[in-house]
Amino acid sequence: MATLFTFKEESAAYGDKTVLSNFSFSIETGEKVALIGKSGSGKSTLLSLMQKQQTAGCALIPQDLGLVASLSSFHNTFMGKLDQHSRTYNFVNLVYPLSEEKRLVTELHRSLNLNDKLFVPVGELSGGEQQRVAIARALYAQRDILLGDEPVSSLDEHQSCDILNTIVTTHNTVVLALHDVDHALDYADRVIGLSNGSIALDSPACDLNRVDLIGLYQND
Amino acid sequence: MNAVNTGSTSYKLGARSWVSVSFIALALICLIPADFEIYPSDPWLEFTRFFSGVANPSINNISFAFRLLVNTTSFALLGVSLSCVIGFFLSLHFHRRLVRAVCAFVRAVHEIFWALILLQIFGLSVITGVLAIAIPYSGVFAKVYSEIMEESGYRRRDQLFFHVDSVSKFLYSKVPDVWMHFRSYTRYRFECGLRSSAILGFIGLPTLGFTLESAFSQGNYSEVWALLLIFYLLISTLGLWMRKALLPMYLITAIVLLPEIKPVSFDNIARFFSHDIVPYPLRGAVELNASVFADLRNWFWSIFTEQALPGIWDTLVLTQISLVATALLALFLFPLVSKKFFKRPARSFWEILLVVLRSTPEYMLAYMLLQLWGPSMLPAVVAIAVHNGAIIGHLLGRHSGSLAFRADSSVSRVNRYLFEVVPRVYGQFLAFLFYRWEIIFRETAILGILGISTLGFYIDSAIQELRMDRAILLIIITALINIGIDVISRRLRSNLHLNLTPNV
Numbered sequence: 028m029a030t031l032f033t034f035k036e037e038s039a040a041y042g043d044k045t046v047l048s049n050f051s052f053s054i055e056t057g058e059k060v061a062l063i064g065k066s067g068s069g070k071s072t073l074l075s076l077m078q079k080q081q082t083a084g085c086a087l088i089p090q091d092l093g094l095v096a097s098l099s100s101f102h103n104t105f106m107g108k109l110d111q112h113s114r115t116y117n118f119v120n121l122v123y124p125l126s127e128e129k130r131l132v133t134e135l136h137r138s139l140n141l142n143d144k145l146f147v148p149v150g151e152l153s154g155g156e157q158q159r160v161a162i163a164r165a166l167y168a169q170r171d172i173l174l175g176d177e178p179v180s181s182l183d184e185h186q187s188c189d190i191l192n193t194i195v196t197t198h199n200t201v202v203l204a205l206h207d208v209d210h211a212l213d214y215a216d217r218v219i220g221l222s223n224g225s226i227a228l229d230s231p232a233c234d235l236n237r238v239d240l241i242g243l244y245q246n247d
Numbered sequence: 248m249n250a251v252n253t254g255s256t257s258y259k260l261g262a263r264s265w266v267s268v269s270f271i272a273l274a275l276i277c278l279i280p281a282d283f284e285i286y287p288s289d290p291w292l293e294f295t296r297f298f299s300g301v302a303n304p305s306i307n308n309i310s311f312a313f314r315l316l317v318n319t320t321s322f323a324l325l326g327v328s329l330s331c332v333i334g335f336f337l338s339l340h341f342h343r344r345l346v347r348a349v350c351a352f353v354r355a356v357h358e359i360f361w362a363l364i365l366l367q368i369f370g371l372s373v374i375t376g377v378l379a380i381a382i383p384y385s386g387v388f389a390k391v392y393s394e395i396m397e398e399s400g401y402r403r404r405d406q407l408f409f410h411v412d413s414v415s416k417f418l419y420s421k422v423p424d425v426w427m428h429f430r431s432y433t434r435y436r437f438e439c440g441l442r443s444s445a446i447l448g449f450i451g452l453p454t455l456g457f458t459l460e461s462a463f464s465q466g467n468y469s470e471v472w473a474l475l476l477i478f479y480l481l482i483s484t485l486g487l488w489m490r491k492a493l494l495p496m497y498l499i500t501a502i503v504l505l506p507e508i509k510p511v512s513f514d515n516i517a518r519f520f521s522h523d524i525v526p527y528p529l530r531g532a533v534e535l536n537a538s539v540f541a542d543l544r545n546w547f548w549s550i551f552t553e554q555a556l557p558g559i560w561d562t563l564v565l566t567q568i569s570l571v572a573t574a575l576l577a578l579f580l581f582p583l584v585s586k587k588f589f590k591r592p593a594r595s596f597w598e599i600l601l602v603v604l605r606s607t608p609e610y611m612l613a614y615m616l617l618q619l620w621g622p623s624m625l626p627a628v629v630a631i632a633v634h635n636g637a638i639i640g641h642l643l644g645r646h647s648g649s650l651a652f653r654a655d656s657s658v659s660r661v662n663r664y665l666f667e668v669v670p671r672v673y674g675q676f677l678a679f680l681f682y683r684w685e686i687i688f689r690e691t692a693i694l695g696i697l698g699i700s701t702l703g704f705y706i707d708s709a710i711q712e713l714r715m716d717r718a719i720l721l722i723i724i725t726a727l728i729n730i731g732i733d734v735i736s737r738r739l740r741s742n743l744h745l746n747l748t749p750n751v
Contacts, residue, residue: 075654078654087654095670097261101258106656110657110662117661117666121666124258146259
């Protein structure tokens with residue numbers, strides 16, 4: 028098994044403020060990791076450091092989604108694959124969507140319950156729909172690794188479970204920042220807990236229970 | 248407007264795309280009647296001669312050129328100062344329909360047309376130069392100042408001031424909010440004033456354009472370049488020498504250094520209003536009977552069909568082509584000066600080029616290109632597109648620099664341009680473009696003075712034949728169309744939800 032991400036006695040800063048100091052861990056191919064911790068504990072910072080270590084192979088679901096509001100959900104989804112096609116192909120598909128791409132995106136949107144919104148500008152969708160378009164873009168890229176920052180925060184319980192299940196089954200390596208401890212226990216096989224500027228917990232999910240994780244949100 | 252919004256699974260163009268496609272299609276149709284011939288047998292020879300002049304810029308009569316430089320700056324200083332005071336007072340009454348209408352009219356008439364009219368009244372005098380800038384600029388200042396005050400949210404805080412006199416209320420609640428905006432807009436307008444002042448020389452006033460025209464017509468390109476470089480230097484160092492504290496001194500110096508004001512001939516003024524601009528059939532008519540009205544109708548009808556209509560047609564055709572050419576050029580130029588696409592050394596070259604292009608007045612550019620290519624529509628389109636494209640390109644380049652991409656977005660510049668940047672800045676791009684639509688129309692009309700058959704051509708001919716009644720009628724028609732375009736542009740901007748702030 029190859030090591031994908033390694034951190035050795037490193038520190039991470041958000042702006043000028045150090046959020047994590049002197050931490051070490053590594054993630055191997057095939058792991059499904061959940062990052063948990065209070066907001067501001069450094070989950071997003073950690074994810075962006077990981078992204079920098081594997082620029083080419085990662086699909087991302089960032090917290091701010093990073094969608095282009097004036098483009099349709101079709102185009103925003105297709106953007107996951109821009110680097111896999113020629114410029115001409117991309118240009119044609121921007122001006123006049125190709126039927127093959129339309130078919131593939133429609134199929135993917137259907138699996139995410141995004142029906143009938145293919146050519147609606149993303150800026151006019153609801154928060155939950157926008158989040159699903161961002162997820163669709165990541166899935167459409169078909170990468171080996173997926174890094175997600177609170178990927179299901181605006182979705183209901185039922186949708187969240189479906190989508191987390193899709194994410195972990197279609198990607199070899201997955202790292203997700205989650206605030207819902209049940210999701211972490213259900214879909215990850217390893218949990219890393221961040222607290223007070225350091226890694227407070229790093230164990231296989233099967234060795235943990237809810238109470239262990241909720242503790243991370245309580246102490247100060 | 249948003250046909251695309253209802254749950255759609257089939258691909259439809261959005262409203263903005265429809266508008267863009269229609270404008271391009273219309274421009275393509277306009278290309279059919281347009282004259283794009285290059286007349287001289289070897290235009291490139293002249294072109295290379297022109298550019299070789301940059302290597303050894305020189306001026307024959309340095310003291311004369313310096314004199315014109317001083318005049319150019321003085322006219323701009325006095326004209327802009329006068330108009331910002333008048334404009335400010337008008338802006339306080341901008342809610343009155345009459346004030347709005349008067350302002351719309353005075354700014355719809357280009358400063359060169361104002362100068363041509365004022366020449367008949369005051370002759371080649373300082374008053375002509377200063378008023379030609381001050382009159383249209385007052386209308387612009389009134390509108391922009393009132394918009395700035397509107398946006399400052401002053402009204403919301405109005406109720407906090409009980410029993411306070413209106414002047415104190417104004418000074419304490421409104422001025423602090425709007426001062427910075429007023430200052431930066433007035434400074435920008437002063438730069439425009441310098442350009443306007445320089446081109447007034449082309450119609451005979453003693454500013455830089457005067458000697459530039461004579462140098463150009465003699466093929467003395469070394470002098471042309473020397474004058475252009477002085478002009479660019481003047482504009483690019485504006486931030487260094489235009490200081491609030493120095494302004495009173497500049498104004499006094501400008502007044503002292505101005506050429507002597509010729510005595511105003513009141514006979515002249517009286518003749519202008521009571522005779523020259525009165526429609527020909529009405530002059531000397533003792534009573535307004537049926538035959539006078541019939542003559543008046545014939546007078547109007549023959550000017551309208553023989554001059555106004557062909558002039559309007561050519562002006563609109565040229566405006567449409569120039570507008571779309573401006574748009575395409577701006578879309579091509581803006582990534583070259585955006586930090587999202589190019590790093591410093593490469594970007595700097597384009598930044599300097601864009602500064603030069605937008606500092607060169609379109610009238611001056613068109614004049615130079617006409618000398619090289621002959622009197623077709625081509626020089627006009629190129630001049631307008633280059634000047635306006637450089638302005639919009641610069642603004643879009645700056646705005647696109649602040650966009651944030653996702654960490655996993657495509658690394659290819661072309662993909663980023665098409666998918667990440669253009670869709671995000673497109674609304675703003677259309678806003679800038681429609682905002683400049685009326686300006687482009689006004690410029691197109693003016694270029695007629697150089698011999699292209701737009702409205703300015705007929706107006707200039709009428710003035711040369713001393714038919715001021717005809718000239719004034721044509722100028723009014725031009726202004727009305729200009730106001731019409733402004734109205735359409737505002738409708739489009741509000742229907743398409745376009746504003747000048749970035750939409751991400």
